[in-house]
Amino acid sequence: MLKTANILYAIIMLLFLSACGINSDIMFRSPKGEHQNKKSQYYEIVNPDSLPKEREEDYRLTVDDRLTLTVSPNDGKQIIESVTGTGDQTASNGNIFRNMEYTIRTDGYARLPLISDIHLSGLTIKQAEDSLRKYYSEYYIDPFIIIKVVNKRVIVFPGGGGDAKVIYLKNNNTRLMEVLAEAGGLATRGKSKSVKLMRFVDNKRIIIPIDLSTLDGLAYADIIVQGNDYIYVEPHPRVVREALQQATPFLSFVTSILLLLNYFK
Structure with a gap:
């Protein structure tokens, strides 16, 4: 016995x-007794209503951004001629450095042809294009500058183990619902009422809890995501x-x- x-x-x-x-795979659990506007050294929980639905300012270049640079003289005349098929072969080859990639280093500088190092971190794309236009004016007549960031990305955890995806943003006005759709939607185990949008602001992550389980969630479905955002869908415990x-x-x-x-x- x-x-x-x-x-x-x-x-x-x-x-x-x-x-x-059990359920040790669930990350980013909310602390017990949490309340809106809770702050810590590393994060701040904010009300989703405080987040603007539209972009308030243009994207600013930052460290580790990979850029493509197109420089075309004569205010981009050769770009039009290469698309329409007009102009001679010399003109169609007039685009300089077209679509070559350059990386912004940790010091905020990028090394570009002819002008060597130039500080780009913190500038909007338009500001960077205007700055480069001045530099390349020393070498070309009326240079037309196009800068594109090719590695702006969002990390999505849709609520199932092994389902996380890295989504590259194709435009500056990508909405939350678009990113979730591109990630394949919420996983079977994902909790639609517990979606966390995590954004790096002023050296800390702000956490925006979003409830997409009802039609009221449409108020937040069109929030514009930004590069380096995390979207975490909490999974149902099993x-x-x-x-x-x-x-x-x-x-x-x-x-x-x-x-x-x-x-x-």
Whole structure:
């Protein structure tokens, strides 16, 4: 009788220990007793209504941005001629540095042809184009400048293990719903009422909790996402299923021991 009690006690302890690993894959759990506008050293939880639905300012270049640069003299005349097929072969080859990639270093500078290092971090694309136009005017007549950022991306966790995706933004006005759609939508396990948009602002992440489970969520579906945003959909906890998965090996082991003990009794 005592042996049986000890075995049952061991089973209970094993189940308790296995429960510690249940739903351990869920990240970014909200602290207990949270409230709106909660602040810490690393993050701030804000009300989604405080987030502008439209972009308030143009995207600003930052460290590790990869840029493509197109320089065309005569105010872009050669670009038009290359598209329409007019002009001679020399004119069609008049685009300089077209679509070559350059990276903004950690010091905020990028090395570009002819003008060497130039500080671009913190500038909007228009400001950067205007600045480069002045530099390249020393080498070309009326240079037409086009800058594109090719690695603006958003990381999406749709609510299922192994389903995370990196979505590259193709334009400056990409909406939250577009990004979720491009990521394949919410996973089966994802909680539509618990979507967290995480954005880096003033050296910390602001956390915007969004509820998309009802039609009221349409008020936030058109929020414009920005490069380096995180979109995290909290998954539904699977307590029973994961508890069984965790406990099955232990139960099999204990069952085998009990069978052996019963056999040699």
